[in-house]
Amino acid sequence: MSSIVAIVGRPNVGKSTFFNRLIKRREAIVDSVSGVTRDRHYGKTDWNGKEFSVIDTGGYVVGSEDIFEEEIRKQVQLAIDESDIIVFVVDVEDGITPMDKEVAQLLRQVDKPIFIAVNKVDNAMRVGDAVEFYNLGLGDYHTISSINGSGTGDLLDAIAEAVPAQNEEEVETEELPRFAVVGRPNAGKSSFINALIGEDRNIVTNIAGTTRDSIDTKYNRFGFEFNLVDTAGIRKKSKVKEDLEFYSVMRAVRAIEHCDVAIVVVDATRGFESQDQNIFWLAEKNKKGVVVLINKWDLVEKETNTMRDFEAKIKKQIAPFTDVPVVFISALTKQRIFKAIETAVEVFENRKKRISTSKLNDTMLDIIKQNPPPATKGKYIKIKFCTQLPTRTPQFAFFANLPQYVKDPYKRFVENKLREHFDFTGVPITIYFRPK
Ligand code: GDP
Ligand code: GDP
Numbered sequence: 373m374s375s376i377v378a379i380v381g382r383p384n385v386g387k388s389t390f391f392n393r394l395i396k397r398r399e400a401i402v403d404s405v406s407g408v409t410r411d412r413h414y415g416k417t418d419w420n421g422k423e424f425s426v427i428d429t430g431g432y433v434v435g436s437e438d439i440f441e442e443e444i445r446k447q448v449q450l451a452i453d454e455s456d457i458i459v460f461v462v463d464v465e466d467g468i469t470p471m472d473k474e475v476a477q478l479l480r481q482v483d484k485p486i487f488i489a490v491n492k493v494d495n496a497m498r499v500g501d502a503v504e505f506y507n508l509g510l511g512d513y514h515t516i517s518s519i520n521g522s523g524t525g526d527l528l529d530a531i532a533e534a535v536p537a538q539n540e541e542e543v544e545t546e547e548l549p550r551f552a553v554v555g556r557p558n559a560g561k562s563s564f565i566n567a568l569i570g571e572d573r574n575i576v577t578n579i580a581g582t583t584r585d586s587i588d589t590k591y592n593r594f595g596f597e598f599n600l601v602d603t604a605g606i607r608k609k610s611k612v613k614e615d616l617e618f619y620s621v622m623r624a625v626r627a628i629e630h631c632d633v634a635i636v637v638v639d640a641t642r643g644f645e646s647q648d649q650n651i652f653w654l655a656e657k658n659k660k661g662v663v664v665l666i667n668k669w670d671l672v673e674k675e676t677n678t679m680r681d682f683e684a685k686i687k688k689q690i691a692p693f694t695d696v697p698v699v700f701i702s703a704l705t706k707q708r709i710f711k712a713i714e715t716a717v718e719v720f721e722n723r724k725k726r727i728s729t730s731k732l733n734d735t736m737l738d739i740i741k742q743n744p745p746p747a748t749k750g751k752y753i754k755i756k757f758c759t760q761l762p763t764r765t766p767q768f769a770f771f772a773n774l775p776q777y778v779k780d781p782y783k784r785f786v787e788n789k790l791r792e793h794f795d796f797t798g799v800p801i802t803i804y805f806r807p808k
Pocket of ligand 1: 381382383384385386387388389390430491492493494516517518519520
């Protein structure tokens with residue numbers, strides 16, 4: 373499980389600019405397929421061989437002017453509770469403001485690595501102005517310019533140093549499927565878990581995981597053995613926190629990173645909303661298996677095509693990764709609870725699936741021969757050979773004479789054919805074209 377770095381600070385100090393630089397803008401803000409702008413305040417990055425997740429807390433601050441300060445205080449407190457490393461961004465142009473002092477006050481009580489980023493230090497002249505930030509009482513600071521990048525490398529070096537080295541062993545020790553039940557507040561996550569494992573959930577032994585705060589709890593239901601992922605940091609604290617979007621995102625990030633299959637619970641009476649989409653995206657982004665559960669199906673008035681239409685609408689929203697099982701359940705009446713878990717186990721198996729090289733070539737090379745990639749600049753692309761890579765999640769390499777000319781639509785075609793012939797339902801797959 374990678375460390376979570378939270379970026380906190382007042383509005384307009386440059387948090388999101390810094391965030392974008394940190395994640396190297398790898399995440400397209402505009403989704404090339406659907407063409408919609410998606411606000412994403414979460415990303416993954418690596419620096420000096422350390423991988424970590426980054427959250428821009430500013431993206432979650434909502435509300436009118438008067439509740440602004442209160443909101444920021446809440447976000448900072450949550451960031452303190454839920455992340456591993458905190459970057460406190462301040463603005464050299466404004467100097468120390470009363471809000472900065474308050475945030476500093478909160479941070480002074482924290483026993484986690486904290487980095488002060490004095491932003492907008494675009495030139496050497498401003499370096500001197502930054503000195504006043506010693507008065508925050510948080511020790512040394514880094515001067516950066518998120519706009520031109522100066523100083524950000526040094527800050528990242530320091531952050532990466534604070535990120536613990538990834539423990540390789542941790543990854544492979546668990547053979548049972550690890551399921552994370554995620555979703556928006558009130559979608560019915562607890563009800564689903566209760567329906568699944570009954571009321572004895574509180575008395576089963578928790579097996580402490582290898583990481584500091586992760587906990588897997590082992591269950592055996594309907595003949596399936598699996599672990600439900602819980603983490604100390606994400607257990608319910610108070611209803612107030614629970615209701616905050618940011619808090620549920622934090623929970624989801626942690627749980628998803630630690631699972632094999634994310635069980636995304638959606639409230640049928642609300643439909644599949646942008647927050648559901650974000651949680652789905654988190655799972656996809658982390659290359660986890662996904663099952664979508666449409667819960668509270670007992671409350672929905674049904675006509676002949678209600679289910680089909682519901683599913684079609686969701687598929688549109690999660691495109692292009694649509695090869696995902698959608699199960700309509702009621703945690704209340706326990707309708708299709710077995711089906712839900714059976715599906716999650718299937719997705720887990722799909723994610724582990726290995727296709728032999730001969731079988732893969734037999735199937736795919738024929739298809740490719742009949743539908744070769746279109747010639748580019750008068751050059752013909754020849755795909756000679758393909759193989760599944762020995763990675764933990766399904767990844768495939770196709771070897772070609774001119775791999776750089778293979779365009780996205782063709783990659784999607786190949787992916788669809790792979791999915792058609794070998795069941796990878798619920799699993800994100802990655803395809804590379806490489807020089808032969
Ligand atoms: P956030 O509200 O904290 O996320 O702040 P933004 O990242 O949206 O930035 C607020 C404004 O400050 C924008 O107009 C940015 O272009 C500007 N800004 C961000 N970083 C820098 C910087 O390093 N130098 C200067 N001069 N402006 C910056
Ligand atoms: P969580 O916040 O995602 O854990 O959601 P809860 O499990 O606490 O459920 C939120 C509310 O929805 C509670 O009042 C549940 O009783 C109700 N609820 C959950 N699942 C169902 C369902 O399948 N049908 C109906 N009618 N209500 C449900």
